[in-house]
Amino acid sequence: MMLTAIGLMSGTSLDGVDVAMIETDGRKVRAFGPSGYRPYSEMERRLLRQALYEAVNLPQRDARPGVLRDAEQAVTLAHAEAVAAFTAQHGISAQDIDIVGFHGQTVLHRPERRLTVQIGDAAALAKAIHIPVMHDFRAADVAAGGQGAPFVPVYHRALAQSLEREGPIVVVNIGGVSNITYIDGTDTLIACDTGPGNALLDDHMYRALNQRFDTAGQTAAQGKVDDAWIARALAMPFFAKPPPKSLDRNDFAALKVDGMSPADGAATLTAFTAASIARIVPLLPKVPKSWIVAGGGARNLTMLRMLRDRLQPATVEAADGLGWASDAIEAQAFGFLAARGLKGLPLSYPATTGVPIPMTGGLMARP
Template sequence: MMMTAIGLMSGTSLDGVDVAMIETDGRRVKSFGPTSYRPYSDRERCLLRQALTEAVNLPQRDARPGILPEAERAVTVAHAEAVAAFTAQHHITCQDIDIVGFHGQTVLHRPAERMTVQIGDATALAKAIHIPVMHDFRAADVAAGGQGAPFVPVYHRALAQSLEREGPLVVVNIGGVSNITYIDGADTLIACDTGPGNALLDDHMLRTMSQAFDCEGRMAAQGAVDVAWVVRALNHPFFAKPPPKSLDRNDFASLKLQEMPPADGAATLTAFTAEAIARIVAHLPKEPKSWIVAGGGARNLTLLRMLRERLQPATVEAAETLGWSGDAIEAQAFGFLAARGLKGLPLSYPATTGVPIPMTGGVIARP
């Protein structure tokens, strides 16, 4: 049975809330609906950055000390406003939607300690929007010993099947963290985080230029890469691990650039992201023939150029050139995952998160 779902995503880049509607039975995608975006204000973004800092020492996943209750309220209100604006703009009633997939905002992800924390009050959100809300997608996977990330591979597979393209094919999603889904036919699905996505670059741009990100990679295009720094950074033990593996946004925050012009720093961090993605090829069963880039990083033209140079002869293309919504792909995925969760279908697998058996997940909050 087909369902109409809304997916909501607030990612590690801390930029805002993506909203996307999708019609699906949890196995295939019948149609894409409209998408929208509700940016975080400077105050909200500052609050979330503070929450990330304070969440480092959380004793258990339901604890909300310090700034975290205020941050959780802000996340919940932002998502409720995003849904209200989206449904009003597109003349959608709450009766038109079967389920909302609400990821929340990750403030801590430490699967080795069986801890993953996404803030956001799903019960309050369900009451505000008058639609059932599925949330807490990652907890069951992590509790069972999985990495709890990446969680979008089953959606990537559904999208790739519609292309009817010869594999192997990789979908790489570049948000704050980068992750890949390796697809080779209907049976082979491998996924993992590859390393930093936009997080280090965004933090650098904010610190040096008071800009939230490097628009189209223009700053990096003007700079020179410090190759020695990139080589040293790639000595981090994470890169030698085979998949599945996952990261917290701040796992590489200790990597500091030496004094250099802002453009050189941007170029160096962009090259680090590209090299980290390329490093995963050695851990895959076969060399991919094509790469499809989604997420905010797909708009960074310098990053795309570096990936093409590094991954040739494979093709590298932005998701939007295939008719996919590069910006809303993760929001669509959580609508898709909510539909799967309602049907009790697996959300994660041993080769995507390292969980011992295929795992369903998600918790429903009703209005």
């Protein structure tokens, strides 16, 4: 049975809430609905940055001391506002939607401690929007010994299979962190985080130029890459580990480009993201034939050029060029995952998160 689902995603780049509607049975996607976006205000972003800082010392996953309680309320309200604006804009009533997939805002991801924390009050959200809400997608995977990330691969597979092209195909999502899904026919699905996405670059642009991101990669295009810096950074043990593996947004926060000009820093950090994505190739079963880039990084023309240089002769193309809504893919994925969760289908697999057996997941909050 096909379900109409809304997915909500607030990523590690702390930019805002993505909203997307899809029709799916949890296996295939019948139709893409509209998508939308509700940016966080500067005050909300400051609160979330403070929550990230304070979450490092969380004693348990459901604790919400101090600023984390305020941040959770702000995240919940922002998501409720995002749904209200989206449904009003598109003339959708609550009765039209079967399920909402609510990821929440990740403030801590430490799978080695069997701990992953996404803030957001699903019960309050369900009451506010009058639609059942599925949430807490990652907890069961992490509790069972999985990495709890990445969680979008099953959706990437559904999208890639609709292309009917020869594999292997890799879908790269460049958000705050970069992750890949390696798809080869219907049988082989491998996924992992590869390293930094936009988080280091965004933080650098904010500190150096008071800009939220490097628009189209223009600042990086004017800079010079410090290859020695990249070689040192790639020597970190994470990059040699085979998949599955996952990261917290702040795992590379100690890497600084303080001595560089704003443009050289942007060029070096952009190249670092591209190099760390390319570094996964020897760890895959076969060399991929095509790469499809989604997420904020797909709009960074310098990032795409650097990826093409490092991944040739494979093709590298932005997801939007295939008719996919690049900015909406993660939100769509959580609508898709909510449908899968409702039907008891696996959300993660041994080769995507390292969980011992295919795992379903998600908890339900009703209005």
